[in-house]
Amino acid sequence: MRPEFLEDLGHGIYAIDTGFQQRPRFDAAYLVVENGRAAFIDTGTNHAVPRLLAALTALGLTPACVDWVIPTHVHLDHAGGVGLLMQQLPTARVLVHPRGLRHMVDPKGLWFGALAVYGEAEMERSYGRLVPVPAERAEASFDAQVLLLAGRPLRLIDTPGHARHHHGIWDERSRSWFTGDTFGLSYRGFDADGRAWILPTTTPVQFDPDALKATVARLLAAEPVAMQLTHYGRIGGSVAEVKRLAAELLAQVDEMVALALSLREAPDRHDRLKGGLLHGYLARIQAHGYPGDMAAAADWLGPDAELNAQGLQVWLDRPAG
Template sequence: MIINSEDRISIIDLLDLNERFRTGAYVIKEEEVTVIETSASPSIPRLIEGLEQMEISLDRIKNIIVTHIHLDHAGGAGVFLEKCRNASIIVHEKGARHLINPEKLEAGARQVYGKDFDRLFHPIIPVPPERVIIKKHNEHLQLSPDSTLTFLDTPGHSRHHFSIYDNKSKGIFTGDTAGINYGYILEGEALYLPSTSPNQFNPEEMLQSLALFNELELERIFFGHFGISEEPAKVLTEIKNWLKIFIDTAIRITKENKPETQLPALAEALKKEVLNSDNRLRGNEDFLRLLDLDMKVSAMGLLDYLKKNHSKKEV
């Protein structure tokens, strides 16, 4: 499925994990055709199909940008690059080496996902170093004479994360730093939650990145999960508010539970906090399925953070 297929910026729903409105690739149609995010390798056929529907040949792709190297954003970058002979991969300086040699990235993911790894992520193809471009904080990429992307170092979700400001749309591609937008799966109901997955989640750094977004002249946010919001001030406020709720809930659960029961207890507690915020959320099975997955992953990151920072009491 393609959203805004006739616009300068279109979204291809990659059906990540076979779920609608889960992960999207953005296609910017300028002199240098640019794709932002690839998702995992099983999603690449859907990305290519979407480009074909918009009559964009793979030879026209010039830039493939990944906001960070988590596999649901960049796992398919190597596979896609093999098919785009004129393209380069643009990545954060702390993520480049893992695209060039993904052995550690794959080994870590196999530990987490076990027997499900191949179904979800295989294969992970190394990216040739000569086709990797590193972008640092405040560096630019010119797509056409009046179209410039600016790269901003935005840790919090991960240390190898940048966000990309687009001057023409006055929008920013935030990957996971500004959280998850559930508005599409909820058919227009706004809900924005932080993404606190392991193992580099840091709430202080996330708040600093949100403050950086607040300083920009923003009219929209382009989420990795999923789609576009044209209420950036509300997004940033809600992510900040929910981040405090997530941290406070995690601290309470660690005090009330033994280590072996903390993860399921925290995932359930986070889900309860979200559902209690709006009773209308309980009737959407597609949303509940995604929420269950996201709260388990966020709980893992919160517990990992608290374990590394024993003295943390609040954000």
């Protein structure tokens, strides 16, 4: 019997609910399996590692079956558990965006940057102590790189916009992208009539709307039938549905940018940004057909409004050029 946190998505792809922040179906790691060999794409935090190892066991695999660990980017909800996981995988290598490689080998910068925001108690609770990856077991990806997993091609491309240290992974077998945060967030609780709802994420500190739009266009050029999001799960089902989701995502990017620019000089800018974003999210899920309690929806989406407000403020204050 498979654990409830492990979901079979077909084509040898499995989503693992990492349990981050004790929020169900909020943060996913992916396991791709081909002819008895495996790759993890994103890991969640240190606290997710027991689930990742349990997923291997449930599928009849051992830690020695894992060839690659591929974080989409080095934000801690995606890559915080990489070092600890690698201690349990005797033959695996880490493949990370070149701008993120040094942070996997020496995570002190990641730790202290997050520590300044969250404080030590929250860091320990949410992430645990970061473990470095031995330099000889980590390498940088490059744009258009093709990695073979037991002969199965996985193509990596540079996908800036959410972060400059972000790459996406194309799986030809399933005709889907593993998008990390580049293609936004889509929580299953807001699905309506089998259709996903999506929102962008501008989490600090490297949001770039023009780069994000170019990245989305590049993802769509492959005509994907699905996107595999870290937050959360597989969305799409057809080329047309993926395009609909992309249009929704990009429309919101434009709205967020317009809101931020209108509040650039406002003395209460953060609060108004946060409030405006949350109001927009709630209006959109209602229009989407979400039938649930709006107060509960506001509680769920409130953290995203907070982080996106922070990200937009960093973008507003970034020097031109």
